[in-house]
Amino acid sequence: MSKPMSIVQLKQQIRLEMIQKKKQLPNSIFEQYNSLLHEWLYMSEAWKKAPHVALYYSVEKEVDTLKIIKQAWLENKPVYLPKCNREDKTLTFYRVDSFEQLETVFYGIPEPIPEQCESISVEELRFIIVPGLAFDHAGFRIGYGAGYYDRTLEQTDPAACLVGLVFPFQLYLNRLPIDQHDRSVQLIYTIDGVIQCDHKES
Ligand SMILES: Nc1nc2c(c(=O)[nH]1)N(C=O)[C@@H](CNc1ccc(C(=O)N[C@@H](CCC(=O)O)C(=O)O)cc1)CN2
Numbered sequence: 271m272s273k274p275m276s277i278v279q280l281k282q283q284i285r286l287e288m289i290q291k292k293k294q295l296p297n298s299i300f301e302q303y304n305s306l307l308h309e310w311l312y313m314s315e316a317w318k319k320a321p322h323v324a325l326y327y328s329v330e331k332e333v334d335t336l337k338i339i340k341q342a343w344l345e346n347k348p349v350y351l352p353k354c355n356r357e358d359k360t361l362t363f364y365r366v367d368s369f370e371q372l373e374t375v376f377y378g379i380p381e382p383i384p385e386q387c388e389s390i391s392v393e394e395l396r397f398i399i400v401p402g403l404a405f406d407h408a409g410f411r412i413g414y415g416a417g418y419y420d421r422t423l424e425q426t427d428p429a430a431c432l433v434g435l436v437f438p439f440q441l442y443l444n445r446l447p448i449d450q451h452d453r454s455v456q457l458i459y460t461i462d463g464v465i466q467c468d469h470k471e472s
């Protein structure tokens with residue numbers, strides 16, 4: 271009999287599966303999914319109430335956040351984007367008012383230029399869109415596996431609203447394997463609506 275997979279192995283398997291599925295998503299469907307997700311987001315109470323938005327600069331076939339950034343600017347909501355601190359795998363968020371305040375240093379992800387932006391502490395963030403390759407109905411997620419967001423979410427205020435945006439195949443029907451350090455999101459936006467995640471431990 272084969273040995274049961276460890277959580278690390280299971281997470282890695284789900285990661286690879288999701289990366290593959292994302293790559294295979296045709297552009298036309300990608301655009302349709304993004305439009306639906308954006309509509310649900312802007313219509314939601316959580317978005318309307320958010321005093322600002324902390325998110326990430328989407329690359330490749332991630333749910334498009336560039337349009338969300340522009341929408342926030344239109345609505346005069348301050349936008350905060352992360353810069354990776356590679357030494358300790360943490361994130362620092364900076365207020366960004368223009369794409370000209372970004373530079374691509376590593377990972378191919380545009381990041382705020384610290385000299386041109388003001389930073390904000392994670393404790394002050396109130397509405398955070400968290401990236402993920404897969405989410406389950408309880409709001410748990412799997413990211414790229416470096417722990418950047420796990421470490422960040424550990425420091426957020428309990429009153430902060432954490433949300434995820436998913437394409438249909440990224441919503442995992444079973445419970446995802448979780449570690450002690452994993453923190454769940456409260457809301458998941460899908461192409462069909464918003465899922466209110468239950469936080470009951472089971
Ligand atoms: N658009 C976007 N921005 C984001 C994230 C994300 O998921 N999406 N992140 C979500 O956390 C953070 C970046 N996370 C990353 C996690 C792992 C690797 C990574 O493994 N990179 C190399 C390894 C090289 C190295 O470690 O130096 C690789 O691809 O092999 C890169 C970025 C912050 N910004």
Ligand SMILES: Nc1ncnc2c1ncn2[C@@H]1O[C@H](COP(=O)(O)OP(=O)(O)OP(=O)(O)O)[C@@H](O)[C@H]1O
Pocket residue numbers: 281401411412413414415416417418419420421424449451452
């Ligand atoms: N709060 C933390 N303190 C110390 N190490 C952590 C913390 N959170 C995560 N890690 C470490 O980071 C690594 C990645 O964790 P995990 O597999 O949960 O990543 P992930 O959720 O896919 O990644 P990400 O947060 O980058 O999206 C693991 O080695 C884990 O032990």
